[in-house]
Amino acid sequence: MYRTLLLFLVVAWSVTVYGQLPEIVGEIFPEVKPKGSTGYLNCTVVNKQDGQKVCWQKGKMEGIDTFDISEDDRILVANNIAQGEREDSGEPKYEIIVTNLGLRIRYTLIVRVLSDEDSGFYTCFIRQQNQNWQTWPSKLGELMVQVAPSMSVTMESVYERQIGGNITLTCLTFGNPAPNITWKREDGKYLPDDKSQSWGADLKLINLKKKDRGNYICVADNSVRPPARFTVEVKIFYSPTCFAVQNTVGQAQNRRFNAKLECIVEGYPTPSMHWEKLQNGERYQISDGDDYSTEKLSSTENMISDTWYTLLVKNVQANDYTEYYCVATNRFGRNETTIRLFETMECQGPNCQSIKTGGSQALCACTLTLISTLISVLFLRFLNY
Ligand SMILES: *[C@@H]1O[C@H](CO)[C@@H](O)[C@H](O)[C@H]1NC(C)=O
Ligand SMILES: *[C@@H]1O[C@H](CO)[C@@H](O)[C@H](O)[C@H]1NC(C)=O
Ligand SMILES: *[C@@H]1O[C@H](CO)[C@@H](O)[C@H](O)[C@H]1NC(C)=O
Numbered sequence: 001m002y003r004t005l006l007l008f009l010v011v012a013w014s015v016t017v018y019g020q021l022p023e024i025v026g027e028i029f030p031e032v033k034p035k036g037s038t039g040y041l042n043c044t045v046v047n048k049q050d051g052q053k054v055c056w057q058k059g060k061m062e063g064i065d066t067f068d069i070s071e072d073d074r075i076l077v078a079n080n081i082a083q084g085e086r087e088d089s090g091e092p093k094y095e096i097i098v099t100n101l102g103l104r105i106r107y108t109l110i111v112r113v114l115s116d117e118d119s120g121f122y123t124c125f126i127r128q129q130n131q132n133w134q135t136w137p138s139k140l141g142e143l144m145v146q147v148a149p150s151m152s153v154t155m156e157s158v159y160e161r162q163i164g165g166n167i168t169l170t171c172l173t174f175g176n177p178a179p180n181i182t183w184k185r186e187d188g189k190y191l192p193d194d195k196s197q198s199w200g201a202d203l204k205l206i207n208l209k210k211k212d213r214g215n216y217i218c219v220a221d222n223s224v225r226p227p228a229r230f231t232v233e234v235k236i237f238y239s240p241t242c243f244a245v246q247n248t249v250g251q252a253q254n255r256r257f258n259a260k261l262e263c264i265v266e267g268y269p270t271p272s273m274h275w276e277k278l279q280n281g282e283r284y285q286i287s288d289g290d291d292y293s294t295e296k297l298s299s300t301e302n303m304i305s306d307t308w309y310t311l312l313v314k315n316v317q318a319n320d321y322t323e324y325y326c327v328a329t330n331r332f333g334r335n336e337t338t339i340r341l342f343e344t345m346e347c348q349g350p351n352c353q354s355i356k357t358g359g360s361q362a363l364c365a366c367t368l369t370l371i372s373t374l375i376s377v378l379f380l381r382f383l384n385y
Contacts, residue, residue, distance in 0.1 A: 021137075022047045022126045025104065028141030034224070035148075039111045041141040043124030044104050053127040056096070056109045061123050061138055070096045070109065071127070081113050111143065119145040119176055149175035149220035149228040157230075161208055162237045162332075169203040169232055171218035179220035179228070186215035186231065208236055213268070239333025240267030242326045247337075250344035251316045257347050261311040261339045263326030271328035275311045276336075278323040286311065286324075313341060 023046050031039045045054055059066030068076050079092040095110040111118050125138035152172035159167050173179045183203040184196060191198055192205055192212060205212055213236040221227040245262035265273050275286040275294060286292050297308040313320050321343050327336040346352075 020047045022049060022052055022128070024124060024126065024137050024139045028122075028124060028139050030142040030144065032144045032146060033114055034146045035114055035116070037114055039114055039118065039143045039145070041109045041111075041122055041124075041143060042106055043109070043139065043141070044101070044106045045126060045137075046104050048105060048126065051129050054105070054107045055125055055127055056107070057123045057125065058120070059123065060121050060140065061125065061133070063121075066123075069094055069122075070107075072096070072107075073098050109141075114143070114145040116145060116147055116176065118143060145176055146222075146224045147174070147176040148224040148226060149173050149179040149222050151218075151220065151228050151230045155230060156232070158233045158235065160235045160237065163208055163210065165208050166204070166206045167208065167234065169205065169216055169218070169234075171201045171203075171220065171230060173201070173220040173228065175220060175222045175224065175228075177222050179222040182219050182221075184217055184219075186217050189214070205234070208234075210236060210238055212236060235268055237268050237332055240265055240271035240273075240328035240330055240335045242273075242328050242335050242337040244326065244337045244339045246339070248340045248342055250342050250348045251313075252344050252347050253316050253318055253320070255347065256315050258349070258351065259313040259316050259320070259341055260349060261313065261324055261326075261341070263309045263311075263337060263339065264306060265309060265326065265328040266306045267328060267330050267332070267335075269330050270307060271330040273307070273309055273326065273328045275309075276325040276327055278325075279319070283325065290314070316341070318343075 025044050025046055028041055028043055031041055033039045041056075043054065043056065048054065053071045055071050056069045057066055058069055070076060073096045075092065075094050075096065077094065079094055081091070081093050091112055093112055095112075097106075097108040097110065099106040099108065107124065109122065109124075120143065122141045122143060123138055124141060125133075125136045127133075128136055150173065152174070155170070155172055159169065161167050169183065171181050171183065173181060181199070181201045183191070183198045183200075185191060188196075189211075190196060191203070192209075203216065203218075213234055216232045216234060218230045218232070219227055220229075243264045245264065249259050249261055251257050251259035261275075263273075265271055273296075275292075276283045277286050286294070288294055291314055293312045293314065295310045295312070297310070298306070309326060311324060311326075313324075321341055324339045324341065325336050326339065328334070
């Protein structure tokens with residue numbers, strides 16, 4: 001009680017003796033500047049008396065990690081621009097410009113070569129001797145250093161899971177202001193929740209299905225150019241599936257014609273694949289040689305785990321008319337499909353023209369085979385998705 005009265009008397013006395021109390025006038029406008037540039041914060045005061053100091057402090061007065069930068073026009077901190085931030089231009093990190101504006105005095109705090117750490121609040125206050133700091137006039141200014149988004153180098157770029165598993169893809173970003181993060185699929189397909197994109201750093205993929213495999217892109221944008229992107233590959237383990245491009249293939253015998261059998265195998269990890277032939281009620285494995293030639297083509301369009309295999313049965317003979325099996329295995333399972341080679345009177349396939357056998361009739365058959373191959377390939381693609 002006595003203390004309050006005493007304080008009141010002191011204040012009343014100082015007002016009478018010195019006129020008005022010191023004050024910070026107007027707002028300290030926030031400053032938004034790109035990294036590496038120079039920021040300015042203005043603190044304008046009136047009624048500053050002898051013995052009172054106008055100070056700038058980094059941080060909020062009651063906050064942690066605060067430090068005093070200046071007192072009137074004197075800098076109180078180490079004032080070199082950190083090594084590596086910029087070549088030495090001889091200019092100090094901080095500077096105070098004092099401008100007399102009649103009754104007002106403006107203390108401009110200059111902060112050079114702005115870095116991420118310079119972002120934040122700055123307090124301007126008037127230090128008054130023999131008074132509790134909580135009564136000192138003060139105002140808060142803000143310096144926002146814009147930093148274009150970037151991605152953490154610790155992010156995983158490949159995720160592998162089994163069908164039915166769960167994954168959370170996480171996008172770790174830096175930037176100021178904090179970037180908005182979106183996830184989408186690279187191929188433009190919908191995410192599992194039937195949306196084209198998902199907001200936020202985490203993308204949860206639960207109960208994974210085959211169709212969830214592929215590349216996912218995380219984009220971080222905070223309006224400071226350029227946005228950052230990161231691609232994550234999701235691989236899903238599953239057992240092989242074999243598709244015959246055509247279940248039956250025809251060819252004429254004994255005229256040095258070849259027959260081409262084609263099979264598409266999918267699965268992850270990429271299955272090992274071989275061909276088998278049924279002969280005299282027994283199946284045996286076919287290998288490259290005088291009678292057969294096999295080929296393996298990875299599908300580029302679908303990059304993940306589809307492989308196209310062909311078996312060329314050379315110089316088709318009567319004992320080649322039988323069943324062939326495209327067999328694929330990985331550690332999650334095994335699958336096969338059957339392709340039947342049957343006898344035709346005329347040559348089949350695109351290589352008949354050069355052999356000049358049946359004229360226009362053969363040509364017609366070739367074109368038909370070609371078209372039906374194309375249709376079945378398209379149909380398989382369609383089934384697959
Ligand atoms: C500070 O004051 C100067 C001079 O009036 C002005 O040019 C500058 O824009 C001000 N800066 C801020 C951040 O308000
Ligand atoms: C995946 O997440 C779902 C829903 O959160 C949960 O029910 C399921 O058990 C999880 N599966 C695995 C393999 O952890
Ligand atoms: C983030 O996105 C929201 C909604 O679209 C937008 O209002 C906000 O300005 C964005 N923030 C940044 C930092 O770009």
